[in-house]
Amino acid sequence: MVFENPVIKELLSKVRVLWALRHATSLMAWDTETYMPREGSTERAIASGELSVLSQQLILRPEVIELVEKAEKQEDLNDYEKGVVRVLKRSIKIAKALPPKLVYELAKTSQEAVVVWREARKKNDFNMFKPYLEKIVDLNREAAEYLGYEEHPYDALLDLYEEGLRTRDVDNIFNVLEPGMKKLLDEILSSGAFPREHKLEYIKYDQSAMEKVNLEVLKILGFPLGTRARLDISAHPFTQHMGIKDVRITTRYEGIDFKRTLFSVIHEFGHALYELQIDERLMATPLARGVSLGIHESQSRFWENIIGRSMSFVKAVYPILSKYLDFIKDYDVDDVYTYFNVVKPSLIRVDADEVTYNFHILLRFEIEKNLLTKEIKVEELPEIWSNEMDRLLGVKPKTYSEGVLQDIHWSMGSIGYFPTYTIGNIVAAQIRHHILKDIPDFYEKIEKLEFKEIREYLREKIHKWGSTYEPKELLKRSFGEEINPQYFIDYIKEKYILRKI
């Protein structure tokens, strides 16, 4: 048995309803992006609002708080039981700290801001979005004060998305990453081995053929389609889990540049596999989900970049691509590999390659941190954005839409989310380092489409624990060390300079 302590067991039975509410709201979120009739959005919004308030009320029930306090004092709790206490204490702390009025204001502002942001991006009108962003920054600043922090107000926000992550940690990461990657990027660009564009980017594909490619790739990766998983279509790809046995991913088909849909599928597969491989004994408990956004992103990036963009994988999927996509016959394995690994300093984060991606995050991290401490103002963002993009990547946006207005996150009220992307990139490279020690024929296995051992490795090291250990502890237990950006630099060097991957 995983849970034996009677107080923990009572606590779990009391909070199972919270899991059930999350199950329901996850399904609502999935449905909103996939099958909901257009005008259903009005009632969906009302229902989501009500259920989110209800969740807050249920986590703050006096009997739950008392049980958590009682559980904390129990002796001989096992790691799972300690995990339950940790996760619930954290939820209670956050729910208690934020005044309902602030939560309501933030939800209301974001709801409006997302609509305005879409319009503003379309019209390239920063001034339209400015007052909303200012309000969102103010509300987040207020939230940080309520949540509390030791060193930096941004710590309080980072922790919402990545438990235990501090501003100082992110500073330390970028202090290594920025100079290391800047040097590598210059080298890669001047070597010319990885060109800035590829003909395949401009080739149109047939959607139904591409759907077959995606399904076949998912099958070889080990996605339990139909039994425990689904693939659907949505405007923006995402993963949503209703539970350990019901995890759904989506992709989109733009009809051109097939790697975009292919890599979105592999990326979401990585997220999905994390949820699918959680220990079934944790089902319907607070531990039954990936522990943080950063660790989650490490899984998606591991499959998308470490595996999916490797030469071994290109060799392995080349027959699938040729089987369904007529135009592939004009391109060999090397062409496809080059196409998958174009390196180009560019303006849009979501289109960035793995070499330049983290610079986009650095820019956003610096902006968020400084907005919070009022060192910069929202109105200065377009100029800062332009200057920093130039400094970091040598490109300058010509419009707000391809600059400060490109991401949805701020309009949704999220400040402190972006750094989790870089955490994911680094941890993926770090896992690669360790898996190569434990599975020395890692790349041979990929080439032979043998993913079982790789999936099992990830299950043991990361997935099966769900939220049992906080991110830092999970890494320490599984790999005996903390997050280290050097692994990412080494990986990029090995691949793009030494050309060994």
Added chain:
Amino acid sequence: MVFENPVIKELLSKVRVLWALRHATSLMAWDTETYMPREGSTERAIASGELSVLSQQLILRPEVIELVEKAEKQEDLNDYEKGVVRVLKRSIKIAKALPPKLVYELAKTSQEAVVVWREARKKNDFNMFKPYLEKIVDLNREAAEYLGYEEHPYDALLDLYEEGLRTRDVDNIFNVLEPGMKKLLDEILSSGAFPREHKLEYIKYDQSAMEKVNLEVLKILGFPLGTRARLDISAHPFTQHMGIKDVRITTRYEGIDFKRTLFSVIHEFGHALYELQIDERLMATPLARGVSLGIHESQSRFWENIIGRSMSFVKAVYPILSKYLDFIKDYDVDDVYTYFNVVKPSLIRVDADEVTYNFHILLRFEIEKNLLTKEIKVEELPEIWSNEMDRLLGVKPKTYSEGVLQDIHWSMGSIGYFPTYTIGNIVAAQIRHHILKDIPDFYEKIEKLEFKEIREYLREKIHKWGSTYEPKELLKRSFGEEINPQYFIDYIKEKYILRKI
């Protein structure tokens, strides 16, 4: 404004979360039958159980009960406001009356019983299902005592499905319906004008062609596909509403006998239209749903039988059928009409035609009533079933599966549900009588595919009110009379004897 009284307004804001929970659980129910990966059922069952207990707790919150009591004493409540009080009082009464242990027992027994029932039906093994049915009858008998009744314990159960319906009402209905329909059935069968089978029943169709027929029929009926509604595929057709602006129906494709899928679509359209035409000002309130199963069924039957099986409709859809179904060229309008209106005393309720259907309900009504008062025992059901089918329709089941084991309802714990089907059939015929007075060219409009005025009529008389008036009052207000089975007999006579429809 629909809701003006401040107590009502406060009450509505307090119970909106119950609407939100129903929104969520409706989506879960829809998803379970359409897109959920198979193994997702375990977690779906846990979540459903938790949310159902939560709903019970939320409706019984002291502040809700106090507000309802306060609201009841308010003067000058308008009809909508009175409706809110009535619906909530009723929910509170039911939730209060049934002890949680009984609710739990019934839910648990049904969950097991459905599985056993499926197996038993497959194996034609009544003894396998018998102990479960006995337990379900006992629990329902107990529930009836807790719920309370004036004349007959069955009253308490009927009321759960059809507010205000009493055993005496159903007795009165069948006292008229049984002899009247028995006589007509004999006449119809001996006349031979409506044969017992038709060649088209054995013709296979192409699913994608039939999907186009269904979509085109839905379009002409006025189904807001994509904007406020969906059509999907499931093992058993159903309608599920997430709200007034999100209503979803399903059908199934058996590949043969195309009227089965066509009429399931028209039937579910009738259910869907009811929810879609509820006054939008009732959105997210306890009034935002069809008032009862019987009134709901009257809407589905109105579209399926009164409209869908009329000669006018056959003439109207014949071009659509010929457009997509190649084999239709061998059959003329009269053939299709005859095919749509085959009359055949048969064993399976769900396959019954409109002439014989209510006999199936009468059988079940008598059994349920007598089981409850212990006048008969579960073990006697196979024999009773056989004798009664013989007496009513002149057919005898050769297996339990085509007799007592055919319906899912009892295994789901539902006793008292069946009579609502007959209520629906009668009210549909009753509405037909009235609509012909108000829209004399009703059938001409059908033939011209002009459904707008018909939809508006139903909106004004039934739909827009949602649950504002209880069923009996709704009929009285809209048609100036109570339910009257004679209208059904008259309709059958006019169609099958006088052959005027």
